[in-house]
Amino acid sequence: MLLKLKCTVNNYAWGAKGEASMAGNLALDGGHIANLETDKPYAEFWVGTHANGPARVIENNIALKDYFLLHPTYKESMKMVLSVVAPLSIQIHPTKKQGKVLHAKDPKNYPDDNHKPEIAIALTEFELLSGFRQHSQICEYLKLYSEIQELLTEEEKSQIDNLGSFGESSSQVLKKIFSRIWRTPKEKLQTVVDKLARRIQGQENKSALDEIIVYLFTMYPGDVGVFAPIFLNYFKLQPGEATFLEPNMPHAYLKGDCVECMADSDNTIRAGLTPKYIDVESLVEMLNYTETLLPKYIPNELDDGTLLFTPRGIDEFWVQEVKGPSGSIYQLPYSESCSVLTILYGTATVTLGNSSQTLNRGEVLFVGATHSTSERPKVNISDDFLAFRAFTPSPRALESLSNKNLIID
Template identity: 35%
Template structure:
């Protein structure tokens, strides 16, 4: 095991100072870090990606460089300067809505990178999983067909946004002709045709420099004031009103009418692959993503919006919320697994009580590398080889982050305070980022003077990370 120093991202949508779990957790694990209550702390990155590379605490060597010098069955490439894990694990603290966005598939990412390496610096895809640490809200995937139909029929403003009789009506007619809107056959010709009509509506909505957006938003807010609801629940009305204040005159204010508004309680988990439109709204989570930083933005951001790429990448599937949820599976006495249909990452939640027996304190031995973060408690970890040869013992506490090599046995020998941690792993090979075009400045010094950071409150991201 190697203890890691990691990166915090100070994006403007993050929670400020002590309100941010990211800041508190990072401070608990990095003794020289001081929380500034005027600074937003949005994401704690744990992985090898060049935009936030983890370092070995004992020597400040990048984890990716260490992996290249210590090859394993999944990292056996002696010619590479860096070997990357296929995932990034994050903790996120969200104060206000992130941009409405989608991530490309591997093939789409490769083409986007070749045509525009500045805005798409990676050739890799970016599937995502979010495990709720607190009540966590997001928009994810197009609503079921019946709900989109109901909202088109309820909100005249939404129907006009989607193209009125020219584009919205064919979508309405197609959905209305489906036999059973509560159990739509997604392979049926009618459903496939409805996806094409939805794409036509969405492309019309995304026409640049539309002059009617201000008036349509004002009309939507008036319709809500007058009690119109359609398929929109009251809690979602509050999201729309908040968006109208945070992003005035932004077309993304309409997004809760056609996207699922999901509310996860602590312990719930959701997953969505590439091609799914989404936006995080509020709360704190553990996130697992593919080792990529490619994002195609649609709205609610001052950053680059690529409408053509966005409309081409989306899958336009109209899906129930339950289809995005990931069930937990008990692995042993202290480990639950969240395993989406994704090769890039799996997530283990580790919970050890002070009175657990020895058999309940052992983590599964993995054939692949992994990263572990402790989010609460204190204890002692024993590390050994698969033939039970002791390697070492480590006192661990909240905020500690570790790289665990393949085929190493890890168990807790003592737990002085009930402990909780999260471990991400994958059997896949990570992407090659050695020739990646650097698009942002990353500090590689263990500490920096935060007063030197200049955060633009109007920007979605700040270019500098805290190490």
């Protein structure tokens, strides 16, 4: 079964505008929107089954999720998101257990009871904050950007030197300091944010960290998220590189284009750089305060040279890079699972049994599951091609991963 899909574009303010947006251009080229407006942001090209942006089967205009209800032999496909971003909110996502608690307590702000692990794969140079820095480095920055200490008690100031030490648990010290800052009343917080940012703005020679703080301040003046680079790793992904965002890992996308795949959830606990709801109490209690050293994700390389992203401990989704030069032909592995194929560049014809679909830039294809090697979908590439395929791995595939021996059917 091969079905072309019509997908959703989200116009959040952090998206790039008009023709500058890769998400918008893909949506336009694929026929998902009629035109691009110059001054309108196109933040996400959203592919999947979530109620906030359901893909629809073009053939009969039925929501993909409803199609699964009519055809129960098909597994639900994971949603796949292509984003073009200016700074997003500082945020974390809950575990499954935490998601159930949050949804029961506050269904308005936590609309489902699932977790939301994510993987982001860079398409252009992609800047982000993710995971806490080495605690000893945070200690240095709290002294360098000393204005922030005005938000701390004398006892908390005295514990700054314990960050990265073997005395009191370094993570517990960081939790006390971080919690105090993020719980500060808004008016006092704005005063200190402004004081720090304006001092940096007046400096002639700015460090890379100075520049990030000033950049965030120009976007969100007075916001506690301006302090985030002092605490979180700042790094860049080059095209093809990826990061996996585990539950309770603080992160924020800053600039660039990426493919993002996640569990079917919309649960986000925000910590700053946003006009949306910020749940400080849930945030400070659930955060993972341990050090994270540049959490880049290393994918598996398949025999055909393409990459397979298989985050450990996650059974909802894998992502495969599908690419090749004009004239190449190959079969999709792991075909016992349904998948969604999103075309970024080029042209190819996908064949499955007696069905075939020719795909161009921006088009999205649902590929049904098969049950034998002879039925595997074939991709005939007629123009240099790049696509990403999201699917729920089968139990056999998950077992092969746990045995560290990826099997390609």
